[in-house]
Amino acid sequence: MKRVILVRYGEIALKGLNRPLFESKLINNIRKSLYGFGKIDVIKSQSRIYIEPDGEDYDFEAAMERLTKVFGIVSVSPVWKIEPEFETIKEYVLKMVKELLDRKELKTFKVEAKRGNKRFPMESPEICRELGAHLLTSIPSLRVDVNNPSFTTFVEVREWAYIYSEIITASGGMPTGTNGKAMLLISGGIDSPVAGWMIAKRGVELEAVHFYSYPYTSERAKEKVIELTKIVASFCGQIQLNIVPFTDIQLEINEKCPEDLMTIIMRRVMMTISERIAEKRGAQALITGESIGQVASQTMQSLAATNAVVKIPVFRPLIGMDKNEIVEIARKINTFETSILPYEDCCTVFVAKHPKTKPQLKSVEAAESHAVLEGLIEKALENTEVLLIRGQEPIGE
Numbered sequence: 001m002k003r004v005i006l007v008r009y010g011e012i013a014l015k016g017l018n019r020p021l022f023e024s025k026l027i028n029n030i031r032k033s034l035y036g037f038g039k040i041d042v043i044k045s046q047s048r049i050y051i052e053p054d055g056e057d058y059d060f061e062a063a064m065e066r067l068t069k070v071f072g073i074v075s076v077s078p079v080w081k082i083e084p085e086f087e088t089i090k091e092y093v094l095k096m097v098k099e100l101l102d103r104k105e106l107k108t109f110k111v112e113a114k115r116g117n118k119r120f121p122m123e124s125p126e127i128c129r130e131l132g133a134h135l136l137t138s139i140p141s142l143r144v145d146v147n148n149p150s151f152t153t154f155v156e157v158r159e160w161a162y163i164y165s166e167i168i169t170a171s172g173g174m175p176t177g178t179n180g181k182a183m184l185l186i187s188g189g190i191d192s193p194v195a196g197w198m199i200a201k202r203g204v205e206l207e208a209v210h211f212y213s214y215p216y217t218s219e220r221a222k223e224k225v226i227e228l229t230k231i232v233a234s235f236c237g238q239i240q241l242n243i244v245p246f247t248d249i250q251l252e253i254n255e256k257c258p259e260d261l262m263t264i265i266m267r268r269v270m271m272t273i274s275e276r277i278a279e280k281r282g283a284q285a286l287i288t289g290e291s292i293g294q295v296a297s298q299t300m301q302s303l304a305a306t307n308a309v310v311k312i313p314v315f316r317p318l319i320g321m322d323k324n325e326i327v328e329i330a331r332k333i334n335t336f337e338t339s340i341l342p343y344e345d346c347c348t349v350f351v352a353k354h355p356k357t358k359p360q361l362k363s364v365e366a367a368e369s370h371a372v373l374e375g376l377i378e379k380a381l382e383n384t385e386v387l388l389i390r391g392q393e394p395i396g397e
């Protein structure tokens with residue numbers, strides 16, 4: 001018997017030529033995410049991937065935990081790979097179910113069998129019946145429930161027999177690196193990490209840009225953004241984070257522009273700088289965490305005024321979502337607790353008491369022209385600090 005991990009991926013969404021790219025990227029990303037866990041064979045067979053560790057003491061729990069975060073994987077199962085021989089299957093199915101029942105209190109079950117190997121002498125219904133009866137007589141506390149079982153034991157007979165009873169849901173999406181690169185504007189808030197995760201889930205490689213206003217915002221506020229970037233990177237491998245000093249720009253805007261348009265002008269400068277970094281880094285879009293009407297700078301008019309300053313496409317995956325829906329995802333991806341840490345953000349430092357909620361682009365542009373920004377933008381780009389944030393510390397380095 002050998003323990004292996006079965007990886008399922010979303011084959012249905014794949015068309016023609018995309019498929020080999022999808023599969024080879026996925027296998028590559030799987031290998032990267034399990035780097036340092038020990039030697040493995042990764043075997044692709046019939047739209048599935050099997051991960052077979054070489055040694056005895058492989059950490060399956062930790063490996064599966066990591067795999068559930070790898071985009072492109074729909075689910076994983078811990079599987080026992082055994083000789084395709086009925087007595088052996090019987091023996092190991094019982095062992096496996098007993099092991100499962102030691103960990104979880106489960107009362108009802110069913111058996112599902114698939115026979116891919118036509119040399120195997122029994123047909124699927126017979127395999128189910130015999131194994132079901134064997135489990136019932138061996139474990140008196142169990143009952144069969146074919147409609148709503150608390151667990152299902154799967155038996156697949158191919159060149160080998162594969163048995164398993166657990167299916168662990170993973171992130172889904174497309175493998176990182178199959179759909180270009182985008183630049184995430186990440187603040188320390190709840191929304192932008194979620195926005196980044198949503199786009200990354202579609203196979204888009206991420207880079208990030210953060211604007212900070214030292215000494216108005218603290219070193220800890222910056223640490224918080226690094227931590228959030230790291231959590232997002234735990235799904236997609238690594239993220240290059242560009243940290244842009246924003247204080248001089250904010251002071252200039254604060255001094256020269258009308259207060260009620262200050263935020264929107266700052267947001268436009270953020271977009272401008274992000275677009276330039278995106279161009280330099282080969283990113284094809286920007287990503288923000290904006291959602292219609294959430295704050296004054298996210299009304300339809302404000303969004304239009306922010307959008308007008310860049311040519312690059314801007315993705316706003318949260319645009320139609322309510323805060324509680326965003327929070328739900330933030331909890332799921334584990335960014336929420338970090339996002340609500342109470343450190344100040346650069347936008348909360350220079351904030352107007354009564355920001356315009358319906359700014360007209362013409363008046364925003366007129367107001368903006370009072371500030372002398374180009375030199376400051378270039379200086380900010382020059383002084384940008386670049387960090388490579390890895391999702392996981394590689395084991396054994």
Ligand code: ATP
Pocket residue numbers: 184185186187188189190191192193209210211212270287288289290294295297298345346347
């Ligand atoms: P978040 O929760 O993401 O901070 P928010 O609801 O607080 O969003 P705003 O502060 O208006 O909204 O920012 C809107 C978007 O602008 C953010 O989602 C983010 O993409 C970007 N953004 C805001 N502040 C910064 C910053 N300091 N650095 C980089 N991007 C920022």
Ligand code: MG
Pocket residue numbers: 187188189345347
């Ligand atoms: Mg914010």
